[in-house]
Amino acid sequence: MKTPDAPPNLPQPSNFIKNIINEDLRMGKNDGRVHTRFPPEPNGYLHIGHAKSICLNFGLANEYGGLCNLRFDDTNPSKEEVEFVESIQQDVKWLGFDWGDRMFYASDYFEELYQFAVKLIKAGKAYVCDLSSQEMKEYRGTLTEPGKESPYRNRSVEENLDLFERMRKGEFPDGSRVLRAKIDMASPNLNMRDPVLYRIMRATHHRTGDKWCIYPMYDYAHPLSDALEGITHSICTLEFEDHRPLYDWVIDNCLQDSRLKSRPQQIEFARLNLTNTIMSKRYLRQLVEEGYVSGWDDPRMPTISGLRRRGYTPEAIRDFCDRIGVAKSNSTVDIALLEHCIREDLNFKAPRVMAVLRPLKVVITNYPEDLVEEMEAENNPENPEMGSRKIPFSRVIYIEQEDFMENPPKKYFRLAPGQEVRLKHAYIIKCEEVIKDEETGEVIELHCTYDPATRSGADTSGRKVKGTIHWVSAAHALRAEVRLYEHLLLEGGGDEEEENSVWKAKLNPNSLVTLPNCLVEPGLAGAAPGSRYQFLRQGYFCADPDSTEEKLVFNRIVGLRDSWAKIEKA
Ligand code: ATP
Ligand code: MG
Numbered sequence: 282m283k284t285p286d287a288p289p290n291l292p293q294p295s296n297f298i299k300n301i302i303n304e305d306l307r308m309g310k311n312d313g314r315v316h317t318r319f320p321p322e323p324n325g326y327l328h329i330g331h332a333k334s335i336c337l338n339f340g341l342a343n344e345y346g347g348l349c350n351l352r353f354d355d356t357n358p359s360k361e362e363v364e365f366v367e368s369i370q371q372d373v374k375w376l377g378f379d380w381g382d383r384m385f386y387a388s389d390y391f392e393e394l395y396q397f398a399v400k401l402i403k404a405g406k407a408y409v410c411d412l413s414s415q416e417m418k419e420y421r422g423t424l425t426e427p428g429k430e431s432p433y434r435n436r437s438v439e440e441n442l443d444l445f446e447r448m449r450k451g452e453f454p455d456g457s458r459v460l461r462a463k464i465d466m467a468s469p470n471l472n473m474r475d476p477v478l479y480r481i482m483r484a485t486h487h488r489t490g491d492k493w494c495i496y497p498m499y500d501y502a503h504p505l506s507d508a509l510e511g512i513t514h515s516i517c518t519l520e521f522e523d524h525r526p527l528y529d530w531v532i533d534n535c536l537q538d539s540r541l542k543s544r545p546q547q548i549e550f551a552r553l554n555l556t557n558t559i560m561s562k563r564y565l566r567q568l569v570e571e572g573y574v575s576g577w578d579d580p581r582m583p584t585i586s587g588l589r590r591r592g593y594t595p596e597a598i599r600d601f602c603d604r605i606g607v608a609k610s611n612s613t614v615d616i617a618l619l620e621h622c623i624r625e626d627l628n629f630k631a632p633r634v635m636a637v638l639r640p641l642k643v644v645i646t647n648y649p650e651d652l653v654e655e656m657e658a659e660n661n662p663e664n665p666e667m668g669s670r671k672i673p674f675s676r677v678i679y680i681e682q683e684d685f686m687e688n689p690p691k692k693y694f695r696l697a698p699g700q701e702v703r704l705k706h707a708y709i710i711k712c713e714e715v716i717k718d719e720e721t722g723e724v725i726e727l728h729c730t731y732d733p734a735t736r737s738g739a740d741t742s743g744r745k746v747k748g749t750i751h752w753v754s755a756a757h758a759l760r761a762e763v764r765l766y767e768h769l770l771l772e773g774g775g776d777e778e779e780e781n782s783v784w785k786a787k788l789n790p791n792s793l794v795t796l797p798n799c800l801v802e803p804g805l806a807g808a809a810p811g812s813r814y815q816f817l818r819q820g821y822f823c824a825d826p827d828s829t830e831e832k833l834v835f836n837r838i839v840g841l842r843d844s845w846a847k848i849e850k851a
Contacts, residue, residue: 592823
């Protein structure tokens with residue numbers, strides 16, 4: 282359900298980025314165009330933080346009647362894989378966004394980027410430097426001390442052109458030379474102290490193969506890729522704030538070239554951090570590669586593919602991204618808000634069904650042996666249009682183990698010796714006898730009686746009981762495996778700089794609990810992977826791709842108790 286104050290077709294509230302765009306439009310900047318891009322590096326699967334960036338970039342384009350490109354930032358060949366390129370496209374589409382015919386790769390521009398570098402050399406703005414990386418570090422200076430100029434800084438244009446061309450041809454070993462911008466070794470901004478533009482690296486690129494052995498750096502390739510595509514607003518996360526002068530330097534020094542279609546502006550916003558959640562791609566990759574989870578789409582992962590498999594809807598994720606908004610300082614969002622969003626969405630959409638996760642057998646001793654009654658059950662009390670279904674009731678049923686207590690405390694309104702309870706959509710039953718395992722003393726079966734006058738919808742008894750529990754008919758129920766999840770991290774989350782040992786110590790050992798012997802009502806036969814239900818009293822669940830005809834498998838998306846709604850009310 283959309284909140285009444287933010288229906289999908291009304292403009293979302295303003296934020297500082299929209300204020301900038303509004304001002305640009307007022308001033309007639311960029312000929313009134315708004316053109317953004319989403320630039321993932323294909324070195325992992327997208328996560329919920331990326332969803333924030335996707336919703337922001339595509340959302341702004343939609344709202345202003347502009348365009349948003351998908352661009353793979355594939356300038357770093359050693360880490361990139363085709364698998365990631367494909368998953369990223371799938372995830373952006375699934376979230377509901379469309380890049381039209383504008384899917385690009387930074388590697389599409391390698392030749393142009395090279396030409397721009399040649400121009401910078403010719404203008405005396407770039408030089409080939411032979412310092413080792415260790416020496417470059419020493420020459421760089423610190424925040425309090427200026428750097429020292431490289432002895433290669435004043436090479437002639439001719440020598441630089443010759444060396445750069447030979448770098449490209451592969452005449453020098455990896456790491457032996459770089460191309461650097463000639464800016465200012467005394468700049469208070471370390472990014473401006475003659476930053477590296479190109480490095481030599483013999484690595485096979487997923488698109489250009491072995492054509493190149495020099496690769497451009499992000500800070501050089503990104504602004505030029507933006508301008509080549511005519512991007513007007515280049516939105517990135519806060520850690521690039523200190524890089525903005527370099528972004529502008531690159532653009533300003535190449536702008537006279539007619540291939541650049543815009544003078545893009547970099548705007549930084551706060552990245553999303555979530556409590557109890559690992560967000561860094563590097564650590565997510567570790568979770569996968571070291572076997573802490575079953576894969577990138579493990580339903581505990583904060584990846585889009587993990588959330589999808591868990592049962593999240595694109596609507597809920599977009600709603601979440603709208604609600605968190607965009608800010609200029611970092612903070613951590615409570616994961617309860619994300620969970621609230623999926624509950625709100627599924628409350629109206631998901632049919633209610635009955636499933637028993639930890640079954641306890643109940644024999645209704647006064648119910649005829651071979652009678653089966655079809656009980657009428659509404660599919661969703663929040664949404665009457667979803668209609669109703671019939672569920673079979675018979676003499677032997679299963680209830681939830683936790684709905685019976687042999688020695689209940691006061692105010693326990695479920696089943697106990699001599700106590701009565703209503704079976705949802707069926708009858709009131711009374712517990713007459715408790716059968717135990719002779720050896721272990723464990724309760725294995727209850728014998729109950731029912732009152733035929735209490736049939737739901739046709740109750741002529743006028744009796745009231747306080748508790749209502751769910752059940753399934755033993756002869757008709759289907760077997761299912763149910764996977765219950767808790768947060769991956771017991772505490773913390775959001776601190777990108779944490780050491781391995783720190784976040785690994787916070788991993789929740791109970792993040793996955795598998796219940797192999799659950800029973801669900803027969804209407805769930807053949808539930809297609811991805812179909813979502815509310816299991817009465819247990820939460821929202823989604824059929825997993827592991828489901829088969831023999832055994833259904835469900836993931837719990839989220840329980841029913843909404844801690845966020847409480848926070849909002851308080
Ligand atoms: P990570 O730090 O997880 O490896 P990244 O920033 O290196 O992420 P990219 O593939 O480069 O990942 O990101 C693509 C886009 O998504 C960038 O514009 C980046 O700013 C944005 N982005 C990445 N993580 C977040 C986040 N947590 N919140 C908002 N935007 C994000
Ligand atoms: Mg990145």
